[in-house]
Amino acid sequence: MVNTTQRIYNILHEKYDSQKWWPTTLTGDLHPTYHGKKHNETQQFEIIVGTILTQNTSWKNVEKAIFNLNNNKLLSIEKIKKTKQEKIAELIKPAGYFNQKSERLKILSEYLYKKTIKELFSQPINKLREELLSIKGIGPETADSIILYSANKATFVIDTYTKRIFSRIGLCKKEIKYEELQQQITTELPRTTKLFNEYHALLVELAKRHCKTKPECNECPLSTICKKKI
C-alpha cells in the first residue's frame, strides 16, 4: 500500500533525483552520512550555521555569508565565540537580518562551547529537540533542520513550502500547525533519515520550480494528484 504522501516522494525523486542535502559550497567533501562517512564536528557546525542564516532567506544569499565567514576563518565555534558580534554581522550581511542572526550565532557558539556538539547530539531526538528549542533563535524548523541534516537523525522538517504544497494538494488545511503536519507526514512514511532528508529537499525543489506563492502548475510533476487547478 502506497499512500499519497509516499506517492509524492516517488514522483519527485523520479523527476529530480537525490538532492544530496545539506548543500555546502565550501567543502565538496561534505555529504550526509548515508552517502558515505559521518560528518565531523566542523562540518556539523557549518550546517548549523547554515540553518540559522537561511531563516526566511534564500540560500543564494546564505552562500555569500558563509563564504565571507569562511574567508575570514571564522567558521568554527571557538572563532565565532571570540569574535565581536559587530564583526560577524558585517560578514553575514548578504544573508539579511544580520543583527538578529549575528546575535543568534554568538549565542549558539557560547552554548556549543560549553556543551559539545557530540554531547548534544548523543541524546534521543525528543530530548535533543527540546534542548535546541530552548536556545534563543532556534524555532521548530531550525531545530528539526539541525537534527536531520547536522545530527543525521530522522526528524521531518516542515517549512512554508511543505505547508504550501501539502495544503494545495489537499492533504492538510492552510492553517495547520507545525507539529500537527509533522506528525501527519511522519506517520505516513517509513521513519528513515535518508528518506526524510531527501523528501524535504525535494519539496524545496518543487516549490522553487513550480509551487511558488504564485503557482506555476504548468508541467508540475504533481499536477495529476493536486487538487489546485490554476
Add this chain to the structure above:
DNA sequence: CGCCAGGGCCTCA
C-alpha cells in the same frame, strides 16, 4: 518598483 526568500521573537489582546 514591488514581491519574495528553506523563521523566530516579541507584544498585546
Add this chain to the structure above:
DNA sequence: TGAGGCCATGGC
C-alpha cells in the same frame, strides 16, 4: 495561543 509587527539583503 494566536495574530500581527519587526527584522534586511539580493534576485527577479
